[in-house]
Amino acid sequence: MQPLWTFPELGAALASGEDDADGSVAGVSIDTRTIEAGDLFVALKDQRDGHDFVSAAFKAGAAAALVSQGYGRSEEDRALFRVPDTLKGLEALGRAARARLSGDARVVAVTGSAGKTGAKEMLRVCFSALGRTHASEKSYNNHWGVPLTLARMPRETQYGVFEIGMNHAEEIRPLTKMVRPHAAIVTTVEAVHLEHFPSVEAIADAKGEIFEGLIPGGAAIIKYDNPYRERLKAIAARYGARPITFGFDEGADVRGQDLKLSHDGSDLVVCFGGHRMPLHLAMPGRHIAENALAVAAALAAVGADVGKTFSVLAGLSPPDGRGARSVLHLAGGEALLIDESYNANPASMRAALVTLGSMPRPKFQRKIAVLGDMLELGPDAPSLHVSLKDTVDEADIDLIFACGPHMKGLYDALPSSKKGGYASTATSLEATLASNLRRGDVVMVKASNGIGLGSIVKALKAQFGNDGSGCQA
Incomplete structure (x- = not known):
């Protein structure tokens, strides 16, 4: 198998190359935490400036780095490809990959x-x-x-x-x-x-x-x-x-x-x-x-x-955060966890609630939805959250746990029999949810990723994922 990029190919694609020595890279990375030996490290300026991590990338085994023209070489640096803007350089490399x-x-x-x-x-x-x-x-x-x-x-x-x-x-x-x-x-x-x-x-x-x-x-x-x-x-x-x-x-x-x-x-x-x-x-x-x-x-x-x-x-099974299923080991039996925590909007939220509602009784005696805010909905956000009540009713969801200021509108609109608990943050909801679970439950967790309901999924897996010690009956 040929290398991903040779140094001459990188130089041609980037119209750059401080070092014209022979060489190649096996991969492309923007993160020193996951970089592999032989990779090209791209120093993007995003939430943090990747140029602060170029030397760390080389220590981790990077074969080369894509850096801005003003970057000052360190002693441990190897091959550098200099461009005016590293994101534009990454785009140029992407176009070259498609063209070949x-x-x-x-x-x-x-x-x-x-x-x-x-x-x-x-x-x-x-x-x-x-x-x-x-x-x-x-x-x-x-x-x-x-x-x-x-x-x-x-x-x-x-x-x-x-x-x-x-x-x-x-x-x-x-x-x-x-x-x-x-x-x-x-x-x-x-x-x-x-x-x-x-x-x-x-x-x-x-x-x-x-x-x-x-x-x-x-x-x-x-x-x-x-x-x-x-x-x-x-x-x-x-x-x-x-x-x-x-x-x-x-x-x-x-x-x-x-x-x-x-x-x-x-x-x-x-x-x-x-x-x-x-x-x-x-x-x-x-x-x-x-x-x-x-x-x-x-x-x-x-x-x-x-x-x-x-x-x-x-x-093909659904991936984590997008419908992945896990068994929770509770005292005296099992519950099913459905992880939809990565993303949410009104359409996908309704689809997930309908799918939860399709879970058969009596195999799943209670259908529980843990719902967090749907983000980026603008001034209609409050009404779009409350409007989910019709789907909750039609899908015959037994219990709702809610998180976030907009989802509180839906929670307040529910009858008391469907209210499992509300908290302003995901971490504040974890203990309440865990203490209410029992065998025969199916629990679906869904929200926009920014709400952080993934932490609830991790907490439930950590507490109930193995032998069920500490679980509720």
Whole structure:
């Protein structure tokens, strides 16, 4: 296998190179805590100035560093590549990585108000069944995450999958132009990030920016039963893209039929181009099945063997923070923990509550939701939180534990029989929740990541994850 980048390649991509000696790097890193021997360390100026850690990177085994022109060399430093701006340098390296891919390689980009990471992971495992695949780690979908993912892409990559996010207009446009996808998915458009947008129509326009980077004739994959379908199709047409719709409604180009939902998965038939293919998903929920239809549309659009890849989805479990499930060992029995703590907006919150409501009784005697604030909703935030009460009722959720000033509005609107406890912070809620759990419970934790409900998940796993000592009956 060839090195990720040789020094001459780095110098050419960056129009830089203080040291023209032979050498190569095996990876690209922006964090000395996770850097590996042989990596290129990129000294970004973000929350902290990466130039303060260049020497530490070399001590940890970095082969080279990308630094600003004004950086002063230390005695232990090795090869340095100097640029006016290190983020711009990382972007240049990302563009060079995309440009060197074989003409037979295929690239897919994913955005949307919900489901981006889930769809990206489905694409990753599907393409991996066909050839060498490179995909975004975690949710590396922002102004540095996308170019970093590109810069890490091996030249031998056959399939690339990139998640692209935003919370302001004009953020997706430069990123999709770096990625230059053959197909681009907008999973859905919903009322999120309203703090930064005048309307949901404006959010649709911002999501539609992803189509601007499509190669000529590329596929714009759009949810059929979304109110902004025609708006997105018009944006796609503006850039010469061919629209492909997905959904369960008649009229979708890639249509799901015979959907059967259960608490531990879904079964459906995927119909497109005269084909009818059965699909089993290990992850439950109608919204997951919809994402799978978007994935099928992308696979077909780039000429992949859809049938050959579908079988791998039966074994794909949801990741931490996005639906991962863990058993809690309580005195006298077990409870189930569903970790949805990484992200939340009104659409995904309702979907998670509906999925929780689908858990079968009497196997799960109580359905408990631990809910934290949904962020960036602007002046409508209080009413959007209170409006979740209808879904709580319809899903037959037994008990709500709430955290955050906006979620208190929902909590106050509930009948006393559904009130488990409220706290202003996640850490303040941990003990109350733990003391109320009992065998037969299913507990779903969901909030925007900034609320920190991940700490509750960690605390429950630490207390109840092994032998159940100290648990409540």
